[in-house]
Each structure stands twice: as C-alpha cells, then as structure tokens.
Amino acid sequence: MLSGRAAVAGIGATEFSKESGRSELRLAAEAVLAALDDAGLSPADVDGMVTYSQDANQEIAVARETGVGDLTFFSRVEYGGGAACGTVAHAAMAVATGLARTVVCYRAFNERSGRRFGQPNAGLSGEPTSQGLEMSWHVPYGLITPAAWVAMFARRYLHVYGATSEDFGRVAVTMRRHAATNPAAWFHGRPITLEEHQASRWIAEPLHLLDCCQESDGAVALVVTSAERARDLRRPPALIRAAAQGSGAGQMMMTSYYRDDMTGLPEMSVVARQLWEMSGLSPSDVQAAILYDHFTPFVLTQLEELGFCGRGEAPGFVRDGGIALDGPLPVNPHGGQLGEAYIHGMNGIAEAVRQLRGDAANQLAGVTNVLVTAGTGVPTSGLILSSG
C-alpha cells in the first residue's frame, strides 16, 4: 500500500516570467537546488529523478549540473501536463519499494519565450506513430491547438447542461482574484471582472482569451522521500496520502471525442476513484483543491468527476462562490495556472505543500488534506497530500 509511505519534503521554484533569459536546463537545476535546500538536503542525497516525457532536460543532465552522483531510479511520465502528479506517484513508488531514497521531481521550460504549446504545429500529424495517426483525424481540419481541442468539449458541456460562457468566466475571475494577492503570481495585483472576461477576444469559440491560461517560463521541483525520514528534515512533511494515474476507455490525447457524451473526463474519474479509495477520505475531508486549470471548462468538469458536486452542477457551485477562498472548496489559492504561472501543473503541487505547511500567500485555515490534479483532456494523475 502506497498511502502515507512517502512525503514531499521540499519544494523549490524559479521566478515565473515570460522570458527567463536562461536555458531550460539552468531553470531545472536552479529549481532542484532550491527544493533540496528547502528540504535541508544536498545533491549528494539524491538517487532518483522523475520528470515528464516533454521536458527538454534529461534526468542525467539535471543530475550532472547539480552535482548529483549515482541514480538508481529515473522515470519520465507520459502525457504532458497529465504527468504532473504522476511524477510524485512514481517517486513515491520508488521510495516505498526501496528503489530510491530521495527522488527529485522537476519540470522546467521556457514555454513562453521558447516553444509555445498553444501555437499550431503541423508536425503533430507528421509521424506514423500511434499519436501521429490519432492527430491525423484532427490536424488536417485545422483542429490543431489545445484551446480548440478543449473548446470542442466545452461546447458540448454548454449544450447539454445549458451553461454559459459566464460560467467558464467565473472560474477565470476567481483564479485571477486569488493570484492578485499572491506575490509570486504573474498576475499579482491584476484581478479581472466577469465583464472583462466576456469582452476578451475569441480564441476558439466558446473559449475567450481569458478562458485560456497564460504561458510562462519557469521551473518547479519537489523532493520526495520516505515519510519517516521527511519528519526528521527541515520542513514539515506533506504526506502522500494517495497518488494515482488514470486513463479511460477510448482515451486519446486531448481529442477523446469518440466515447461517452463528451461532458465528462472519464480519466479523471479513474484518478478520483483511486484517490478516495487509497486515502480513505471523501470530498468533504479536503480543505482545498488544486485543480489543473489550463482552460476554464475543465475546472467545472473536474469538480464533478472528483465528486465535489453532481453532474452539471459545477456552474451553480462556482456561481455560489464554491471555489473562492472563503467557499466550501477553495480551489487554487495561489491563482492556478490562469493566475500564478503555467508550469504544467507542477506549481500547483508546490502550493498544496505550502497550504499544508501553513505558509502560503493566501493561507487557508485548518488545512490537513489537499487534493491535487494534473492535466485534463489527456491521461492524467492526482494526489492527496496531508499534513503529518
């Protein structure tokens, strides 16, 4: 059993910017050192490294730069932002099984000043891989950007549940309000109104510009070690109460249009089931949720898949202030990727740790369990982190 065996003992990050002016490898190395320092550990203690399949920095390169010696465990978790919590799941498994003692998870990129994920890339359907073939049913029609892929689900959600663009907008407004009081957030001091959301230009109808998260340069790293050891380290541990990955039947990358009614995220349901089972907790037991918010519509869907509200009820839940800092389920107190930074979900895991430690910018009271999710629309992952 994985629950409670490992913990996040350290978190580190670079600044979040639009142009870091540094190489991605340097960002990774800086974040890794910061996380080790936070934990009170040194590079010599590290014997495992995990990142995402899309990270440009190989584990061995990050190890070289930071002076880490032998690695007994390394892993690259697949499926883009869906991998965020999966890195911690892999690290926890390695620690729990003895494959490694101290594992660093990291994600580093110049996603704004370098390769931008939101730009069309005709090469997506260029290789005869399973993914290239999958993309070939969409890319030739110009369905080629993440915003458009998500918009296809969003339109169906609006149609089935009678929701409106304003329901998406309230998610963005809430995230920007949270970011406004987080000094580390790119949009610190810059909240938006629902009117501004509605007036922002169309990207891919029904998504406005302000339904889409920002693009960022930066890096975040986490140190995972055994719960027992973490308790002896510099900072209070964030116990990995549950960690899970999930892919659904008929799963595709961002374009699972050929299954069910396109109003849900079955892969997140797979994650949710495991998280609740593994942790022994229920939705009422978490004091905050870090929900992956690259695009607003999937925040609504996640609330439903995770059991925080029923099918089609998320718009009402959000309208009633359900995800605000003073609501029943504060979501992304740091401002999420819409407000703080887009670090492919890794910055959200760091926020969960801060909330448990009690030193977040928008610190909530009495936080003992935080649920974290990873990228949506793709095979995904999730965590429940707990104090202790």
Place this chain on the structure above:
Amino acid sequence: MTGTPTGTPTGTPTGTPTDTLHELAAKQAALGEVRGAPGPDPVNAPMIRHWLTAMGDANPLYLEQGLAPPAMAQVWTMDAPRDRSPVDDVLAALDAAGYTGVVATDCRQTYHRYARLGERLTPATRFTDLAGPKRTALGVGFFATWNVTWYDADDRPVTEMLFRVLKFRPPEVAQPYPLQPVVNQDTAFFWEGAKRGELRIQRCGDCGALRHPPGPMCPACRSTARTHAVATGRGTLYSYVVHHHPPVPGRETPFVVGVVELPEGVRIVGNVVDCPVEEVEVGMPLRVTFRPMDDRLVLPLWTPEEA
C-alpha cells in the same frame, strides 16, 4: 464544387471588379488618338542593316534605295521617351486585378509607304477595346486591343498597326496543403475512399462492428480481419468550435470544426463549410462533401443538409 486550401467556404473575389476595368477601358478609348514623342533617331542604315541580318533578309534593295523594311515600324520609336499612352493605365489596372500574365495574340500592320533614311516618325496610340473576362487555356483573362499609327513630318501615316494582348490570371501554383495526415496501412483505406468521394467507415471482418477512427484490431472481438462500409454521408453536428486564433497554416480564420455523429453509429471530425458561422449549431443536419486540398489530399467536410 472545387476545393480551396484556404478553408474559406465561399471565396470572395480579390481583384478589381470587371465593371471597373470596363469603365476604365471606355474612358481610355474616349481619349481617342494620343500622340507620343517622335523617335529619338531618324531612320538609319545601321539599324536597317542589323535588322536585315537578324531577320536573314538578303534583299539588297532596302539599303541600295535607302528604304526601311516596313515591318520595322515599331523599331524607330521603341526607345522614344514616351508620354503615357492610353494603353498603360488599362494594363496597369489589369495587373493590379491579378491579370498579370500577358501574351500577344494579334499584330496586324498596314503599310502606306516605305519609311526613308533620315526621316523621323512619330507614333500615336488609340485604345480601342477591352473584352472579357474570358476563359482561355492560359487562364481567365481580358483581351486588350489598341492601334498605333506612325506619322511622318507632314502628319501623313506611314504605318498602322492593330495590336492585341491577352492579359490573364496565371493559375495559382498549387501549394501543398500544410496540414497533411500521416497515413499507414491501418488508415489508407479511409483517405483513398475520400479521393473517390466515399466516406469509409472501418467494419470488422468478423463481428461486423463499425469503428471510427479505424485501427488494426477490432476492440470488440480482437479480430484483425478488416473491411469497410461506405457511409450514407448524412450526419448530425454533435459539437463544434469556431477557430479564431492563433492563425493556422493553410486556413483562413474563422473556420468551424465539428464532431459529426453519423447514423451508422460513429463520430467523425470535419469542417462545417458553406454555412455562416453564426448559423452553425449543435444538432444541425449535415451532408458530407469532398474537397481537394491539394493534388494529394481530399478531405471529407460537411455542409448543411438543406444546402
């Protein structure tokens, strides 16, 4: 209906409208004969000698008698510092309208007398006609006709010429469509079908289950025996997006991409075309149409059923 790689369902003409061209032509014709500047050099022996050599004309009489070959008419005023002739504005307007190709189709000359060594000729141009647009083997174009008369020092015509050109819109060089699918042995049947105007849905050779997108093994019975059905071509719009930003190579924004539900029981993605964006709605009945995107790709797209 021919395809356009731009994704614009109804192309709008980008050139100057035909009416404007004809109005300009009428205006220029109304100017009548416009006198140009005299030739810079008089009719002279060296040019005649060069010309006879170039043409392979061995007749000695021209130089012996001091006469210019009549077909040399244009030569004498070719380098003249020209005032703008009434033809120039018409040709420039045709260029601007996209009719940039040019080919001479007629040149009829009338000789009143030989030009003599030492005399200077002065051209005068009269724009006479613009006909078109006409579809030609070179492309769609206009025939522009004008007359030039060369006068001597006494204002008597020496040579007259009717000249006609075809100004045509060169066929666009076929740009390869940038958004190509990768095709392998599991998917080739679909794209080959599209080229033949068939919307092909994979059918399991054993259990008969229909499936899209296709793949090498039937997820229902694990059979690798594959065949396909040809869909009726009807569908219902299940969901859609209107893409505005960022720009997509090979496409003009905004464009609509939809998930279409077929009565056969599968869904497929494709563009909704020939329909104003604001009239697209979930549930609308659609019919498939096949559009060549370049010389190797045909995409099945969707139009409103009533269209």
